[in-house]
Amino acid sequence: xxxxxxxxxxxxxxxxxxxxxxxxxxxxxxxxxxxxxxxxxxxxxxxxxxxxxxxxxxxxxxxxxxxxxxxxxxxxxxxxxxxxxxxxxxxxxxxxxxxxxxxxxxxxxxxxxxxxxxxxxxxxxxxxxxxxxxxxxxxxxxxxxxxxxxxxxxxxxxxxxxxxxxxxxxxxxxxxxxxxxxxxxxxxxxxxxxxxxxxxxxxxxxxxxxxxxxxxxxxxxxxxxxx
Amino acid sequence: xxxxxxxxxxxxxxxxxxxxxxxxxxxxxxxxxxxxxxxxxxxxxxxxxxxxxxxxxxxxxxxxxxxxxxxxxxxxxxxxxxxxxxxxxxxxxxxxxxxxxxxxxxxxxxxxxxxxxxxxxxxxxxxxxxxxxxxxxxxxxxxxxxxxxxxxxxxxxxxxxxxxxxxxxxxxxxxxxxxxxxxxxxxxxxxxxxxxxxxxxxxxxxxxxxxxxxxxxxxxxxxxxxxxxxxxxxxxxxxxxxxxxxxxxxxxxxxxxxxxxxxxxxxxxxxxxxxxxxxxxxxxxxx
Numbered sequence: 356x357x358x359x360x361x362x363x364x365x366x367x368x369x370x371x372x373x374x375x376x377x378x379x380x381x382x383x384x385x386x387x388x389x390x391x392x393x394x395x396x397x398x399x400x401x402x403x404x405x406x407x408x409x410x411x412x413x414x415x416x417x418x419x420x421x422x423x424x425x426x427x428x429x430x431x432x433x434x435x436x437x438x439x440x441x442x443x444x445x446x447x448x449x450x451x452x453x454x455x456x457x458x459x460x461x462x463x464x465x466x467x468x469x470x471x472x473x474x475x476x477x478x479x480x481x482x483x484x485x486x487x488x489x490x491x492x493x494x495x496x497x498x499x500x501x502x503x504x505x506x507x508x509x510x511x512x513x514x515x516x517x518x519x520x521x522x523x524x525x526x527x528x529x530x531x532x533x534x535x536x537x538x539x540x541x542x543x544x545x546x547x548x549x550x551x552x553x554x555x556x557x558x559x560x561x562x563x564x565x566x567x568x569x570x571x572x573x574x575x576x577x578x579x580x581x582x
Numbered sequence: 583x584x585x586x587x588x589x590x591x592x593x594x595x596x597x598x599x600x601x602x603x604x605x606x607x608x609x610x611x612x613x614x615x616x617x618x619x620x621x622x623x624x625x626x627x628x629x630x631x632x633x634x635x636x637x638x639x640x641x642x643x644x645x646x647x648x649x650x651x652x653x654x655x656x657x658x659x660x661x662x663x664x665x666x667x668x669x670x671x672x673x674x675x676x677x678x679x680x681x682x683x684x685x686x687x688x689x690x691x692x693x694x695x696x697x698x699x700x701x702x703x704x705x706x707x708x709x710x711x712x713x714x715x716x717x718x719x720x721x722x723x724x725x726x727x728x729x730x731x732x733x734x735x736x737x738x739x740x741x742x743x744x745x746x747x748x749x750x751x752x753x754x755x756x757x758x759x760x761x762x763x764x765x766x767x768x769x770x771x772x773x774x775x776x777x778x779x780x781x782x783x784x785x786x787x788x789x790x791x792x793x794x795x796x797x798x799x800x801x802x803x804x805x806x807x808x809x810x811x812x813x814x815x816x817x818x819x820x821x822x823x824x825x826x827x828x829x830x831x832x833x834x835x836x837x838x839x840x841x842x843x844x845x846x847x848x849x850x851x852x853x854x855x856x857x858x859x860x861x862x863x864x865x866x867x868x869x
Binding site: 381382383384385386387388389390391392393394395396397398423424425427429435437438439445446447448449450451452453454456459470471472493495496499502504506508509510511512513514515516517533534537538542562563564575576577578579580581582 | 643644645646647649652654655656657658659660661662664665666667668669671672674675676677678679680681682683684685686687688689691692698715716717718719728729730732738739740742743754755756758792794800801803804805806807821822824825829830831833834855856857858859860862
């Protein structure tokens with residue numbers, strides 16, 4: 356078995372690693388690679404999905420499934436969530452993976468501070484659940500449609516995907532949202548959670564539309580690119 | 583998968599092994615695809631990308647999510663184009679800021695993967711260090727860097743890793759640290775081994791350490807893998823090959839750095855990281 360020929364250097368990579376500047380003052384970014392199947396003992400942490408301060412009466416549950424292009428659950432996805440604080444602050448707070456200095460173990464959040472950050476792996480059935488506070492618009496733009504930012508990692512996904520969870524109560528604000536208002540209605544609907552009980556919302560993430568389409572139920576989630 | 587038996591063959595060995603993977607005997611049927619099929623697909627995709635670069639097309643910094651030689655991408659990449667969000671037109675997008683981490687999230691031992699158990703792990707002790715910057719070259723300060731890796735024998739401390747290589751009771755393979763004011767990080771660990779996977783027949787991943795990084799903005803989030811220089815498995819690996827630009831692949835390979843080596847203690851590797859994506863402090867001239 357011979358190595359495929361490589362135009363630069365041998366063994367597929369050039370000899371000189373170079374953070375090549377493509378434009379003056381701009382560094383070339385480090386490429387993404389898949390999170391792979393074995394992050395489970397490294398990245399998830401106890402209480403990763405418990406973003407809301409303990410016992411907070413405003414707590415909502417956001418839950419759903421991550422599905423692939425065959426409509427099958429993705430059991431090895433990792434979801435991360437980032438949202439404004441209840442006061443609209445976008446500073447966040449440390450303490451999501453608070454540690455026990457005696458044992459080094461993650462003891463979880465202090466139950467007081469809202470860090471704005473959550474991390475939840477999907478289970479064997481592709482499901483996740485997050486308990487958090489309702490999304491808030493940034494303080495500087497209080498009339499904006501509130502949303503929770505989501506980042507999706509998975510084995511088989513070479514570069515993470517961003518999406519957003521908007522909420523069905525905010526329909527009026529959605530009409531003015533620069534993202535939602537620029538999408539066809541069927542596409543935009545993939546970004547709005549549906550009410551699923553009291554203070555409970557369902558938000559599924561479809562990484563790929565099934566081959567045959569599948570109507571609204573099989574619509575691929577809108578993913579985002581930031582420029 | 584049974585390894586080919588060399589000793590049991592009574593016939594004299596063939597005078598010459600086929601040099602061309604295309605001429606290799608067909609794989610056992612039924613069975614997984616041979617490396618040669620993956621090689622041909624990678625070569626075709628790299629050739630097409632080289633043509634596109636030569637024609638002045640964009641040079642993608644990241645892998646495309648639809649990279650067929652890595653078979654698990656097939657049902658896990660979106661078919662629809664991504665919706666673009668322009669940081670200048672939407673400067674208060676939540677994603678232009680990001681989570682914060684601090685002293686409560688880290689303990690001093692987290693950055694030394696060789697001291698997390700009662701005994702010392704087996705393997706080649708190494709220091710991996712570098713700087714984290716954004717695209718404008720600004721250091722990313724006080725942000726979380728997480729790593730995970732296989733042990734020196736190529737086995738992850740994960741229930742789903744069934745590779746029959748030994749687990750090391752003195753090595754878990756998980757580390758964390760916060761970057762300092764210059765954006766620097768450093769880990770002490772052991773060099774991970776290569777390991778087999780099931781993308782195709784006899785597929786082996788080059789040795790690598792997984793990295794997870796946060797920037798000042800959620801848009802700068804990065805999960806990637808760091809490879810070691812000169813690994814003979816590079817040309818065969820569809821995950822590394824998913825970066826179709828050779829310069830992009832080179833940016834995933836650390837460099838041996840004698841200044842990071844510690845005499846009679848550990849070898850040193852340097853790997854600097856540049857986070858992509860705009861942030862709330864992004865300005866027009868920095869784009």
